[in-house]
Amino acid sequence: MATRALMAELFQQWAEQHTPGATLQSVGGVEALRRLRAGEAFDVAILSSEAIRTLQRDGWVAPAGSVPLVESCMAMAVRIGAELPLVSTEAQLKDAVMAAGSIGYSTGPSGVALQQLFQRWGIEDAVKVKTVQAPPGVPVGSLVADGRVELGFQQYSELMHLEGLQVLKTLPPGTEVTTVFSAAINKDSPNSEAARRLLGFLCGPQTTAAMQRHGMAPCTNSQLDPGLLP
CATH class of the missing domain: 3.40.190.10 (Periplasmic binding protein-like II)
Structure with a gap:
């Protein structure tokens, strides 16, 4: 996709x-x-x-x-009108993930990498109840835009042209996924x-x-x- x-x-x-x-x-x-x-x-x-x-x-x-x-790099998105978290460091990104009410991710390689990042941080169990995997072929950004998830992660190329999103293209050092x-x-x-x-x-x-x-x-x-x- x-x-x-x-x-x-x-x-x-x-x-x-x-x-x-x-x-x-x-x-x-x-x-x-x-x-x-x-x-x-x-x-x-x-x-x-x-x-x-x-x-x-x-x-x-x-x-x-x-x-x-x-x-292709992984990016982060929130709904238009929502506050885009400050995530200039890895610690801030982890805090944003923990603070989010729900998190969307894909079935593709970016989703696998995101789960590995959660494992490295030791928060996999803590966030499991609030993670939503988009069905195959469904952009994570659509879940963010219609309010089904608060924070979404997917390839930047899949988020950049979707309406209703604020997209952070570059994740902080140590968390980039290419x-x-x-x-x-x-x-x-x-x-x-x-x-x-x-x-x-x-x-x-x-x-x-x-x-x-x-x-x-x-x-x-x-x-x-x-x-x-x-």
Whole structure:
């Protein structure tokens, strides 16, 4: 979901120039991984690097058949009109979490990282009763905007365009969560040459402006392995 708008824009550019009949399906990472592991046909998967490694372990993607594309940071949001907590330090962020009446988080990598942060702070049990996990495909920001949760954490790219929110993009030092999203080619894809061309396009400098416009940044090591070139 974090890369949905970005990939829709970039894929349209690429398909119009190279493969007009190609299609893009955008679903949440949990659902995408479930469908791919169940054997649904695909040529290229764009998921968190952790999910891509799962596909590699399961044999759907060759060990050297992936490339990191984009970095996405986790942000915090409150409803418009609410007071945005002062969280310039890790201690202040922990205090804000403890003071919040309810906390929303996602099923994706930012949600996993947030729970790990709570564990590190030793407050996992204390906040469990007030945490709300957004269903797959539902933005955490929508729960914040309509008042179902007081404090929300999710990828900045998923919060930045939602109405009714105040968003703090940068979390304090020691609590930053950055998710890397990678692209991988199905090792049995019948369209492997076109898939390689797509990865080459996504790794190119022409995608940087779009990534930044959608609240993300290109991976500094986003270079296509020569073995993946068509």
